[in-house]
Amino acid sequence: xxxxxxxxxxxxxxxxxxxxxxxxxxxxxxxxxxxxxxxxxxxxxxxxxxxxxxxxxxxxxxxxxxxxxxxxxxxxxxxxxxxxxxxxxxxxxxxxxxxxxxxxxxxxxxxxxxxxxxxxxxxxxxxxxxxxxxxxxxxxxxxxxxxxxxxxxxxxxxxxxxxxxxxxxxxxxxxxxxxxxxxxxxxxxxxxxxxxxxxxxxxxxxxxxxxxxxxxxxxxxxxxxxxxxxxxxxxxxxxxxxxxxxxxxxxxxxxxxxxxxxxxxxxxxxxxxxxxxxxxxxxxxxxxxxxxxxxxxxxxxxxxxxxxxxxxxxxxxxxxxxxxxxxxxxxxxxxxxxxxxxxxxxxxxxxxxxxxxxxxxxxxxxxxxxxxxxxxxxxxxxxxxxxxxxxxxxxxxxxxxxxxxxxxxxxxxxxxxxxxxxxxxxxxxxxxxxxxxxxxxxxxxxxxxxxxxxxxxxxxxxxxxxxxxxxxxxxxxxxxxxxxxxxxxxxxxxxxxxx
Amino acid sequence: xxxxxxxxxxxxxxxxxxxxxxxxxxxxxxxxxxxxxxxxxxxxxxxxxxxxxxxxxxxxxxxxxxxxxxxxxxxxxxxxxxxxxxxxxxxxxxxxxxxxxxxxxxxxxxxxxxxxxxxxxxxxxxxxxxxxxxxxxxxxxxxxxxxxxxxx
Numbered sequence: 001x002x003x004x005x006x007x008x009x010x011x012x013x014x015x016x017x018x019x020x021x022x023x024x025x026x027x028x029x030x031x032x033x034x035x036x037x038x039x040x041x042x043x044x045x046x047x048x049x050x051x052x053x054x055x056x057x058x059x060x061x062x063x064x065x066x067x068x069x070x071x072x073x074x075x076x077x078x079x080x081x082x083x084x085x086x087x088x089x090x091x092x093x094x095x096x097x098x099x100x101x102x103x104x105x106x107x108x109x110x111x112x113x114x115x116x117x118x119x120x121x122x123x124x125x126x127x128x129x130x131x132x133x134x135x136x137x138x139x140x141x142x143x144x145x146x147x148x149x150x151x152x153x154x155x156x157x158x159x160x161x162x163x164x165x166x167x168x169x170x171x172x173x174x175x176x177x178x179x180x181x182x183x184x185x186x187x188x189x190x191x192x193x194x195x196x197x198x199x200x201x202x203x204x205x206x207x208x209x210x211x212x213x214x215x216x217x218x219x220x221x222x223x224x225x226x227x228x229x230x231x232x233x234x235x236x237x238x239x240x241x242x243x244x245x246x247x248x249x250x251x252x253x254x255x256x257x258x259x260x261x262x263x264x265x266x267x268x269x270x271x272x273x274x275x276x277x278x279x280x281x282x283x284x285x286x287x288x289x290x291x292x293x294x295x296x297x298x299x300x301x302x303x304x305x306x307x308x309x310x311x312x313x314x315x316x317x318x319x320x321x322x323x324x325x326x327x328x329x330x331x332x333x334x335x336x337x338x339x340x341x342x343x344x345x346x347x348x349x350x351x352x353x354x355x356x357x358x359x360x361x362x363x364x365x366x367x368x369x370x371x372x373x374x375x376x377x378x379x380x381x382x383x384x385x386x387x388x389x390x391x392x393x394x395x396x397x398x399x400x401x402x403x404x405x406x407x408x409x410x411x412x413x414x415x416x417x418x419x420x421x422x423x424x425x426x427x428x429x430x431x432x433x434x435x436x437x438x439x440x441x442x443x444x445x446x447x448x449x450x451x452x453x454x455x456x457x458x459x460x461x462x463x464x465x466x467x468x469x470x471x472x473x474x475x476x477x478x479x480x481x482x483x484x485x486x487x488x489x490x491x492x493x494x495x496x497x498x499x
Numbered sequence: 500x501x502x503x504x505x506x507x508x509x510x511x512x513x514x515x516x517x518x519x520x521x522x523x524x525x526x527x528x529x530x531x532x533x534x535x536x537x538x539x540x541x542x543x544x545x546x547x548x549x550x551x552x553x554x555x556x557x558x559x560x561x562x563x564x565x566x567x568x569x570x571x572x573x574x575x576x577x578x579x580x581x582x583x584x585x586x587x588x589x590x591x592x593x594x595x596x597x598x599x600x601x602x603x604x605x606x607x608x609x610x611x612x613x614x615x616x617x618x619x620x621x622x623x624x625x626x627x628x629x630x631x632x633x634x635x636x637x638x639x640x641x642x643x644x645x646x647x648x649x650x651x
Contacts, residue, residue, distance in 0.1 A: 050640050163549055167512065170542040174519055177535045186531035189522060218575030219568045222609040387607030388624060391600040394579055395632060398587060398596070403642040408588055415583045419576065426563040427508045445534040452533065 002346075003125050006354030010362055015055050019359050022062030023366045027374060029063070030070020032384065033080040035393070037067035038326045039209040043393070045202050045333050046400035053337035057356040060333045062363040064326055065117060068305055069367050072109040073375050076298075077102055077232070085305035088277035092290065092297030099293055102232040106375045107240035108295050109302045114368035115244070116255045116303030120310030121361045123259055127311070128346075128357070131318040135343035140451035141465045143342075145474035147444035150321035153264075153481045155433035162485040168429045172437020173444065175199050182442075183449060194409040201332045203401040203410035204417055204438055208431045209329065210397040211418020217390035237372065243295060250280045250296035251303050258307030262324070263314055276304030310360065317341045317353065320443060325432040331439050336404075504563060509546070509553040516546035578602050591647030593633060601625040 009015055022044075029040040044063055048056025071082025076093035089109065096105040138146065151173065155165030178189045179198025190196055244251065257276040280300035281290040290297050308324065315321040320341045322328040334341055339349050346353060384392075401414035421431050455464035465471060520539035523532045552558055578599055586595035604624060610617035636642045 047640070163545055163552075167542070167545040167549060170516075170538055170545060171512070173538045174535065174542060177538065181531040184528060184531045186526075186528060188526075188531060188535060189519070214579070215572050215576060218572045218607070221567070221571035222607055385608075388604055390575065390607070391603040392628060394582075394603070395596045395600055395628070398583060399592065399632065399636050399642070399644075402587075402592070402644065403636065403640065406643050408645070411583055411587065415579070423508060423564075427505060448534050448537070 002129075002350070003354050003358060006350070007358050007362075009054055009351075009355040010058065010359045014051075015058050015355070015359070018051070018055055018059045019062050019363060020366065022059045023066045023363055024370050024374070026063040026066030027070035027073070027367065027371055030067035030082045031073035031375075032389070033074050033078065033082060035067075035082070035389070036209070036213070037064060037071070037083050037085070038329055039213055039393075040067050041326055041329045041333070042202075042205045042209045043396050043400055045205065045329070045336065046403045048333060048337070049403065053339060054352045054355050056337055057333065057339075057352060058359040060330055061356055061360045062366070064330060065306070065309055065360055065363045066367045066371070068309055068326075069110060069113040069117070069302070069371055072113070072298075072302055073106065073371075076105045076109060077375075085273050085308070086301070088273040088301035088304075089298055091277065091301075092292070092294050095291070095293035096295070096298070097232075100233055101235070101293070103235040104240060104243075105295070105298055106232065107235060107237055107372060108244060108298050110368045110371040110375070111240060111244045112251060112254065112299040112303040113306040113371070114364055115251055116258050116305075116307035117309060117364035117367070118361065119255045120259055120262060120307040121357065121364060122310070123263075124310035124313050124317075124357055124360070127263075127314050128317050131314060132343050132346055135318050137470065138343060140447040140454065141468070142470045142474060143447035144444055144451055144465065145471060145478065146319050146321065147440040147447065149474055149478050149481075150319075150440050151433060151437050151444075152478050153321070155430075155436075161428050162482065162489055164428050165430060165433050165485075166482070168424070168431075169433035169437040172434040172439075173441045174437075175204070175434075176438050176441020177445065182446070194412050197405075197407075197409070199413055199417075199438065200401075200404055200410050201439060202336055202404045203414040205329050205332050205435060206397050206401045207414035207416070207418035208421045208435055210393055211415060212422040212425055212431070214390045214394045214397070215419070215422040217386040217393075220386050223386070232375070244299065247296050247299045249283060250299040253280045253283065254300040254303030255307045258304035259311050261304070262308035262311030272304040272308040273301040276300045306364075313357075313360075317345055318343060320440060322436065325435070328432060328435050328439065332435075335439070505558070506550070506553045509550040513543075513546040513550040516542040519543075574606055575603060578606070588645050589648075591649070592644040593629065593637075594647050594649050596632065597625060597629050600628060 010019065026037075026040065029035050030037060041060055041064055044060060048059055051059065068083060068085050071086035072089045072093065074080050074082040075086040075089040076097050079090055079094040081087045081090055093105045093109065096102065151169035152166060155162070155169040174189075176199070178195050180186065181188055254276040257279060258272040261272040261275065277290075277297055277300050280296055281287050284290065284296055286294060286296070312322065312324040312327045313330070316327045316331055318341065320331065322331050331341065337352075339345070339352060397414060397418070398411055401410045402408065404410050421434070425431065451464055452461055455461045458464060466475070516539065519535070520543045523535040523539040526532055582595055582599035586598065589595075590598070601621065604621050605612075605618075608617065608621060610620070612618075636644070
């Protein structure tokens with residue numbers, strides 16, 4: 001119950017204002033089509049440099065929470081999911097909105113998000129210290145395998161081609177080695193003077209997540225398509241709360257599925273929402289109504305994608321393995337504030353980590369309150385045309401990456417990586433494993449070098465890295481995750497060939 | 500052409516992988532390149548596999564970037580590249596950003612270019628956004644940016 005002692009810092013004026021700002025801003029950003037939670041958090045990181053670590057993390061955490069929930073606004077009112085996590089919400093949400101029940105759909109969405117989100121953060125509060133104390137047993141070899149597991153699992157389970165996912169992870173690991181070697185000071189892969197200091201993680205994060213979206217907005221050209229926001233008519237909140245209480249099945253399945261998927265590294269909210277929607281439909285008495293404006297569809301999807309947020313931080317805080325791409329960006333945010341996630345995080349940084357987690361709990365309530373208040377307006381604000389959004393995001397990306405170290409080299413690296421990532425994404429490569437390789441690369445290399453030194457003084461590298469219970473379990477998980485994903489891909493190919 | 504389109508990025512990645520492997524295995528001191536060698540080996544194997552797969556007759560082929568998409572993105576990317584690689588440093592961030600935002604908005608805005616009101620709207624959006632950027636980065640965060648050509 002240590003977390004109870006750390007609510008005070010969250011209510012300090014600056015921290016609470018940031019929590020409010022992050023929540024409201026996140027709701028608007030989340031409601032804006034084309035601005036994913038991952039990109040929003042990446043663009044916010046430079047703003048946290050001037051804040052104390054706890055304040056910066058509160059801002060990032062509240063933005064993460066509310067962008068996921070805010071994505072439901074545009075999913076319901078515009079039929080455009082604000083984030084991939086809200087895809088399942090469009091299925092019933094927009095149909096309800098078209099039938100004049102937009103307010104009811106939004107109320108159910110935010111209330112379900114609150115329920116799922118609070119459950120998820122409670123899991124984060126109670127599971128993280130347990131996993132952290134277990135992870136204290138890890139030595140360099142286990143840390144090395146954990147880092148490799150992080151890269152392989154996000155590369156293989158993220159959807160798409162397994163080989164391309166792993167390849168993207170390898171590219172990230174290689175990029176992390178550019179610059180000067182930490183131990184011998186040797187220059188490695190510095191083929192241009194801009195790379196002398198290596199690749200800055202924050203500049204890379206901004207480039208990899210923001211620039212591809214900017215170019216995607218350019219790709220729409222001089223489009224004249226305008227998005228019509230459906231007007232929301234008043235609907236009593238009491239009725240929505242009563243309806244939520246009656247939809248226990250959808251709420252339970254959504255919350256359970258979201259929590260479990262959040263705990264699995266690398267899977268993310270998109271899958272949580274879709275799986276919860278599908279499972280609730282399978283178990284529902286009214287399964288035929290799904291897709292035609294059934295409230296249980298929204299409740300299942302939204303409780304799942306918000307229940308995913310808290311648990312996605314459990315492996316992140318204890319093992320440095322993010323549970324979602326946005327959590328991977330948060331890892332970058334933690335590292336730049338000098339907080340290296342791992343088993344000792346509660347030992348050395350409890351004054352930062354507990355207020356951060358507590359702020360996410362309070363943020364769930366704020367997200368629900370402000371979501372219900374401003375949802376209709378957020379959708380209107382979010383109707384910014386893509387060409388204006390592209391210019392704004394580009395400028396923010398340039399300023400943000402420059403402000404990391406006041407260096408133009410970071411801006412160049414940001415832009416080159418971003419443009420390359422746009423093309424790589426078009427050919428089936430994903431940014432998430434690449435980013436994770438870049439972030440976990442130094443951890444993997446440090447553990448590998450340390451382990452190799454110990455191994456040379458003992459029984460040799462093979463004995464050190466490939467024997468021992470924990471090592472074998474981790475290697476088995478790495479192999480199993482790759483094997484399972486290859487099997488899934490082959491099954492899908494066979495299915496496609498039959499169709 | 501479609502198959503060729505997918506083979507090009509796979510080939511480029513494979514070439515990069517081979518270069519990484521070559522550098523890792525030839526540079527000294529070897530101790531500094533132990534981890535890169537490990538990564539490069541897996542990199543080359545996966546990249547070669549992807550490249551070979553992209554050339555196979557049964558490879559899944561779909562057009563990734565159409566001619567229309569190219570014509571839409573190229574002007575924007577060109578403006579962004581000039582902004583990032585030249586204007587930002589040469590003109591100063593605020594001047595360069597004002598120009599880049601205005602040019603991008605003007606180019607991609609579907610409103611007719613002969614319409615005077617649409618130009619007013621574009622100027623207003625750019626000015627409003629730049630005011631927010633200046634307040635945020637110069638006044639609030641105190642970010643030191645390259646010297647401006649138009650003002651100090």
